[in-house]
Amino acid sequence: MSLSRTPADDVAPWFYWISIAEGELPPDLTVRCGMLGDQACMRLLWGGKWTAETLDGYQEYDPGEDGITLYFGPQTRFMPISVTGSYRVITIHLITGAPPVLGGPSQGDLRDRIVIHDDLVGHGKLTRKVPLELGYDAWLSAVEEQLRIFLDKTDRPDPDPLTAAFERECLVSPDFAIADFAESAGVSTRTLERAVQRDFGISPKLVQRRARALDMAATLLGVARPEEEPDMRLRYFDQSHLIREMRHFFGMRPTELTSGPHPFLRLNMESRQRRRLKALEELEALEAQGAAPWRDPVAEPGWKGRP
Known part of the structure; x- marks a missing residue:
C-alpha cells in the first residue's frame, strides 16, 4: 500500500513530496529490491529488518516499534535494499537545493550514503512525533507540523x-x-x-x-x-x-x-x-x-x- 501527496504550501518550497508505504508480510519473508533517488530524502521506518548496500558498505537497520529516521543522500547508482517482515515507511522528499540552504549535510559527502537522522540533529526522535494509532492523514499532518517547526527555527532561505x-x-x-x-x-x-x-x-x-x-x-x-x-x-x-x-x-x-x-x-x-x-x-x-x-x-x- 502507498499513499502520497504534496505538502502544505508553507512547507512546499523546501519539501516536495510526502509518501506513506506499508507492507504486511510474514515475519520470515524478505523483499529484495532497491532504488535510485536523485533527491535527498528522509525515511521514517517502523518494523521490519532492513538492509542496504551503500557507499560505506553493507548496512543493517532494526527500527522496532520505536522507529528510526534515516537520511538518504542523492544516489548515482541503484542501491540494493531489502526488508524482512511487516513495515511502515514515511518518506519526505527534499527539493533539490534545499539541504544546503537549510544547513543540511553536503550533498557530495552523502552521495550514495545513508546516515541516521537522529545522529544528524542530535536531539529527539522524529518517529515519536507520528501518531501511528491514528489514520494516515494524521501521520501526514504530524510530519508537516514537524517540518514547519524546523523551518520556523531557520531563516527559510529559498533554494537557488x-x-x-x-x-x-x-x-x-x-x-x-x-x-x-x-x-x-x-x-x-x-x-x-x-x-x-x-x-x-x-x-x-x-x-x-x-x-x-x-x-x-x-x-x-x-x-x-x-x-x-x-x-x-x-x-x-x-x-x-x-x-x-x-x-x-x-x-x-x-x-x-x-x-x-x-x-x-x-x-x-x-x-x-x-x-x-x-x-x-x-x-x-x-x-x-x-x-x-x-x-x-x-x-x-x-x-x-x-x-
Missing part, C-alpha cells in the same frame, strides 16, 4: 533558482547543451558547474546522464507515459548504448527492469514521474511567454506544430 531551472530542464529533456543553458541564465559555465555540484552532489553532465537513465527506467517499468517511449529510446545511440547505461546505473539489463516486479524502485520512479509532469506543466507556461533560447521546441514530447 539557477539549479531549480537546471533540474527542470533535466526532467523535461536532459540533452541540452550546458554552455547554452549557462549563457541563457546569465552565468558562466563554471558558476553553473559549482551550483550544480553543491545542490546535486555531482557534475552537470552526470545529472543529465542520470536523468536520461531514470526516464528510460520509468518507461521500462511501465510508470511513464507510453507515447514517450520512442523519444526516450532516441536519447541513446543504439541498443548496446542503452544496455550499457542501464547496467551502469541499475546493474541490470533493460529486459530485467521490464520483467521484474521491483516494488521499491517502482515507487521511486512514480514519485519522480510526478516531478517530471510538474516540470512539463511549468515548461508549457514558459513557452506561452516564448520558448527558452537553449530549447528546440520541435524536439519536445507533445510538440504539435507550435511556432
